Amino acid sequence: MKVFICGFGTIGQGITEAIMMKEEFFLKRYGKNVKIVGAMDSKSYIVDSEGLDPKSLLDRKKKTGKVGDTDYEDPTKVMDKVEFDVLIENTPTDVKTGGVGLENIKYALNRGIDVVTVNKGPLALKYKEIMDLAKEKGCIIGYEGSVGGAMPIIDLCLYDLAGEKIKSIRGIFNGTCNYILSKMDNGQPFEQALREAQQQGYAETDPTSDIEGYDSACKVVILANSVFGRNVTFNDVDITGITSINADAVALARSNGMVIRLIGEVSPTKLEVSPRLIPKGHPLSIPGTLNVAEISTELAGPIVISGRGAGRMETASAIISDLVGILDKRFGE
Amino acid sequence: MWYQLGAIHMIINAELFVNDLPGQLIGSIEPISLVDGNILGVVHNRDRIVDHRICVNVTFEVDDKQLERLKEMWSARDIVISSLGSVHETFSMEYILIGDVNAQYIEGLLRKMNEATTIDEVNVSYSTKSMKNAAHTSLISVKARYEDNLDKIDQILRRECKKSNITYVRGV
16 A cells, blocks of 8 residues: 655654554555655655655655655655555645635546545535545545544544434534633633633644634534535535624623634534634533534434544544544455 | 434423322323423422422423424323423524625625525624734624524535635634
8 A cells, every 4th residue: 555645844744754654554454565756845745656764754854854854846746756545745835826725626636546634625615526526536535634633523424324314413623722712711822722722732833723713613614514415615614703702802701601602503504614612511511622513413313522632642543543444445444 | 312303302491289198209200201292400409389289390492393282291190380481492503704705795695595594593793803914804603493404504605605615714
């Protein structure tokens, strides 16, 4: 099994480390290794059809800031240089156009290559197009890590709850906003809470995507399309961010036994991201950077799932799960 | 359990007296199921006997339109209804409004809500205006008899707040 890793930032490095850690597991389960035959960051690349040493990739990236020693302009031309079975796509997300991630995914599918991605932009904008292409080419596409990081919500809904009628999903899908709102619960003003989130590494230098609700909206779209079989895009989501939530509002909620949380809600008719009032003690009132989802089902009633929504190894865990899914289908357990 | 459209969903606590004979306890509960009620609790007071009848307290949910039918069924089974206390279930929702919201604005909103639907209870509270913050904040708690009424209230608040550039945060 040969994989090509596109995007060698935090997530790309995390999955490289995870593949290294899981070498014995893959050997035992399939009798073969998972070989990294190509890796690419925003500027450089390296390929070797015999397999690259994961540790060397990580060391080079750490020392030089580059994964490879050759620069490139067109990622698809780099991928043309080598044969591989699975593309692991983790380039930075672009919710306006789908960016390079969308091009990479389409390229791989057109070549008949299976894809694992955590890139929300392409899925939030072109879900149907991507799925139709995968079906046409007989490819498998895994995207568990694109919603909720390590929280296995997609597989839970699609496989473990197969046969159930899922009525709605409501949840906290952005750890950064939850961190800020949790800090505000304790009296910290929005600006200070945001700054602290940035200093702790939870928020980007430009936090727009998180605090305006765009990141959560992408996840809501992915759930709507994959779990509810809808055909919606990012532009269909009714989005309200948390920038206008002030200390007064949080205090007023607190004095009435509630907290404010940014909730994504999806059902056959709803598609919304907005700050909501949550009673203290409710599963959706959790503090900190965790993600949580409440899945309302016909037979089983409400099911609550929670987990770390982001992070190097947390996201790698979701990618490994997709990779195992593909290997099981291609080579048998 | 299915409730009729337009029916009022009630929680009822009934005190019944049944003959001290085998099968009478089941006989008192069965009619509740027959009218699609949902039994929440049953207490069989064997120590409370009046005229050779044993007291049974039963709490259940039922549509108001089924209540008369239920009473008739109990009557036909020689079950005495000693008391019937009812509570209408209400649906509640909280909203926080952030922006240029003063008492006059809220009054206008409540008037629009009242014109469009029936509200059982409304409570409004305001935050003490922060010196650092030009925005006012208010919390509106609403109770309504039907869930549909809350949907209408929701639509009105959403529309009006959008029009006035006010952030609106609703409950779950």
